Amino acid sequence: MRMFLTALIVILTSGKILYAQQGKTESEILTTSVAEKTFDDAVKNTFFQQLPVQRAYRYKDVSGTYYLALCESRDEIKGDDTINYKIKAIFLQQSTTNGFVKTGELNDFRNSHDTKEGMETTIWFWTKFCELKDLDNDGTIDPLLVYGTNGMNGHDDGRVKIILYYKGQKIAIRCQNTVMDEGRNIQVDATFYTLALPVQQHIRKLMHTLAEKDLIIYPTDYEKAMNKKQLQIQ
Numbered sequence: 001m002r003m004f005l006t007a008l009i010v011i012l013t014s015g016k017i018l019y020a021q022q023g024k025t026e027s028e029i030l031t032t033s034v035a036e037k038t039f040d041d042a043v044k045n046t047f048f049q050q051l052p053v054q055r056a057y058r059y060k061d062v063s064g065t066y067y068l069a070l071c072e073s074r075d076e077i078k079g080d081d082t083i084n085y086k087i088k089a090i091f092l093q094q095s096t097t098n099g100f101v102k103t104g105e106l107n108d109f110r111n112s113h114d115t116k117e118g119m120e121t122t123i124w125f126w127t128k129f130c131e132l133k134d135l136d137n138d139g140t141i142d143p144l145l146v147y148g149t150n151g152m153n154g155h156d157d158g159r160v161k162i163i164l165y166y167k168g169q170k171i172a173i174r175c176q177n178t179v180m181d182e183g184r185n186i187q188v189d190a191t192f193y194t195l196a197l198p199v200q201q202h203i204r205k206l207m208h209t210l211a212e213k214d215l216i217i218y219p220t221d222y223e224k225a226m227n228k229k230q231l232q233i234q
Contacts, residue, residue, distance in 0.1 A: 025141055027059035027132035039069060047090050047102055054125060059132045062139040065094040066103070068132065070125045070145075083122045085110055089145060091165070104165060110149055111159075120149040120158060126215075129206060135166075135199045142166050142199070146206070148215070153179055160216050162203060166195065173203065177216055184219045186233040193229045 030038065035056040044050060051071035059066050069090045076083035091104035110120040129146040136142065143165040151157035160175040174187040192200065204226070210216045218233075219225075225233040 024139060025059070025061045025134045027057055027141065030056040030058055035069075038067065043100060047092065047100070048088070051086075051088050055127050055130075057132055059141050061134065061141045066141070067092045067094065067100070068143060070127065070130070072124055081122070082124075084124050085112070085122075087123055087125060087147060089125075091143070104170075106145065106163065106170075108147065108161070120151050123147065123149045126160075129210070135202055136196050140167075144203070144206075146210075151177075155215055156217075160210065162206065164192075164195075164199075164203065166199070171195070173207070175216055175218065181220070182234075184217060184234070186219060186222055186225075188226065188231050188233070190231055 035053055038056065038058075039048070039053060048069065048071055052074050053069050054072045055070045057068040059068070069092070071088040071090065072082070072084040073086045074082050075085045086107070086109045089104075089106040090102065092100040093103050095101050108123060110123040112119055124147060126146040126148055131144040132141050133144070134141055135144075145163045145165075146161070147163075148155060148160040149158040155177060157178045160177065162173040162175075164171045169191055171189050171191045172187075173189070173192065176183065176185045178184055192203070195203075204223075207216075207218070211218060222233050
C-alpha cells in the first residue's frame with residue numbers, strides 16, 4: 001500500500017512538473033517606445049533592411065526568449081490608407097553573448113505585374129489574427145502569421161496567406177480571392193495534414209473566422225476537400 005501511494009505521488013508530482021513546463025510560455029506586444037529601444041539602428045541595419053516595424057512581439061518558452069518584428073514598407077499614403085509594396089517578418093532569439101540571432105524570416109510582395117491574377121495594390125499583416133501560442137502543449141510557441149493583399153476590388157480579389165511555424169517547418173495555406181467563382185483556389189502544404197489534429201483544427205477554425213468576417217470566400221465544398229487531404233482546391 002505504501003509503495004502504491006509513493007508511486008501515485010510520483011505520478012501526480014511528475015504530472016504537475018510537466019504541466020508547469022508546458023505552461024511556461026508567454027507573449028506580449030511591445031509598445032512603440034519599447035520596440036524602438038529594443039531594435040536600435042544596428043539591429044535595423046542588420047536584420048530589417050530599414051523597413052518600418054508595424055508590430056513587435058516578445059515571447060518566451062522552454063527554448064528561450066524570442067522577438068518577432070512584423071515590418072511593412074509603407075511606400076504611399078492614400079487618404080487613410082497606407083500602401084505597402086512588401087512585407088517582412090523577422091524572428092530573433094535573444095542571446096546572452098551576441099545580442100540577437102536570426103532564427104527565421106518571411107518575405108512577400110504585392111503582385112503588381114501579375115497579368116494572370118490581376119494587379120494588387122497593397123500587402124499587409126493581419127495582426128488581429130496573428131498568434132503566438134503553444135498549440136500542442138509541448139512548451140514551445142508555434143507562431144501563426146496571417147497576411148493578405150488587396151486587388152483592384154479590395155480584398156475581394158486579393159490573396160490571403162496563413163503561415164504556421166512549427167518544429168522548424170514553415171507550413172502554409174494560400175488562398176486566392178476573386179469575384180469569379182471559378183477563380184477561387186486554395187493551396188495547402190502537404191505537411192499541414194501531418195500536424196497533430198488539435199493544431200489542424202485550430203487553423204481550420206481560423207479559416208472559418210476569416211470567412212465569417214467576410215475577408216475571404218473559399219471554393220465550394222473546400223472543407224470536404226480538406227477532409228480528403230487535397231493539396232489543390234478549386
